[in-house]
Amino acid sequence: MPEIPQKKVGIIACSGEEIAEGTVTRLAALKVLHEMRRGDTVTLCLPLFLAGGEGERTFARFYPTITVDGCRLRCAARATERYSAQPAESIVITEVAAELGIEGIANRRNLNESGRRAVDATAEIIAGFVDRLLEKKDLDQERDGESAQVGAQTTPGTCSCGSGIQVSNLEIDGKLTKVIALPILMEQFNMEGRPADQAVAIDLLAQARVYNKVPLESEPGWLAAIQQEYASYCCAKRGKS
Ligand code: SF4
Structure with a gap:
């Protein structure tokens, strides 16, 4: 099988509307996308994925994806498996919170302190997976330098596969x-x-x-x-x- 160039990791967050953990998935994905692993990641839109967005599905067929789900129903992971390919990594917020002893995540629109801790912890986990998938292990220092400039730059568009596949x-x-x-x-x-x-x-x-x-x-x-x-x-x- 020819080797397809691996350029970026796709993050698919369930962004569940009903529970605060769904908000955590979206904010953690955005934190990685815009701050922690800018340039190495893209977000794939789950509703578009479900609606048959060829760009999103094609990306997930070629490139590694990390799904981030709010609860054990794992909507994002299941959709990715079904319509495209097995995610390289799957994260479930309720499991992360249980493992880290984060209790009482609440307030969908304005996360409480527990919710914000869960966002930070999840973003760290996602970033670690991104590094492993892209085999980048020693770039933290370089990134620290970059992140100082991030706020001053225009954020690239999201929700597009941007895979560059010819x-x-x-x-x-x-x-x-x-x-x-x-x-x-x-x-x-x-x-x-x-x-x-x-x-x-x-x-x-x-x-x-x-x-x-x-x-x-x-x-x-x-x-x-x-x-x-x-x-x-x-x-x-x-x-x-
Ligand atoms: S995984 Fe859970 S929180 Fe996310 S969309 Fe599905 S039911 Fe909602």
């Missing part, structure tokens, strides 16, 4: 179709010296299937389009070398 726009059965990750797959195949024949196109299609929905009846069209795209890619590469 897509190819192919005409398949007369329809312009986005084929997610095809450029990086072709690059990998080309580096391995694989020719642009039908057998390789079949392998490329098999890999592309991991990231794209390929209806059975459209398979011949996908195969032909991918083979042609890969032939053009190899030709262009030869021209450059």
Whole structure:
């Protein structure tokens, strides 16, 4: 399997409206996003995820995600597992609070002292997971320097996958179709010296299937389009070398 570049970690908070722990998930995720691991994380919007937001689901398919749930119903973790991929890490606020002896989290709109402690503790846990997932272990000092500037900078937009995953726009059965990750797959195949024949196109299609929905009846069209795209890619590469 070609290696997809791992750039960021996605945080999916349940943001439950009914209990204060849901507020904790959202505030902890934002603290990591804007203050503690700025640039290394994005937030993925759970409602959009559930509504079928392809960007969010695609991100979670390619990149590690951390789900943060308010209670044991684990809405964010279950949605991520169901619609995209297994989260790399899952946190449940009621469990964090129990482990740390934080009692009486309350006030959804304006968290009490226990709620604020839970936010800080959860954010620390998330940040630790981010470091581990990105294999960044010795950057705390560097970050301390950066965080002093954070308040003065414009906060980047959130709730967008921003994954940077490349897509190819192919005409398949007369329809312009986005084929997610095809450029990086072709690059990998080309580096391995694989020719642009039908057998390789079949392998490329098999890999592309991991990231794209390929209806059975459209398979011949996908195969032909991918083979042609890969032939053009190899030709262009030869021209450059
Ligand atoms: S995990 Fe719990 S707090 Fe979060 S949305 Fe689901 S039911 Fe609400």
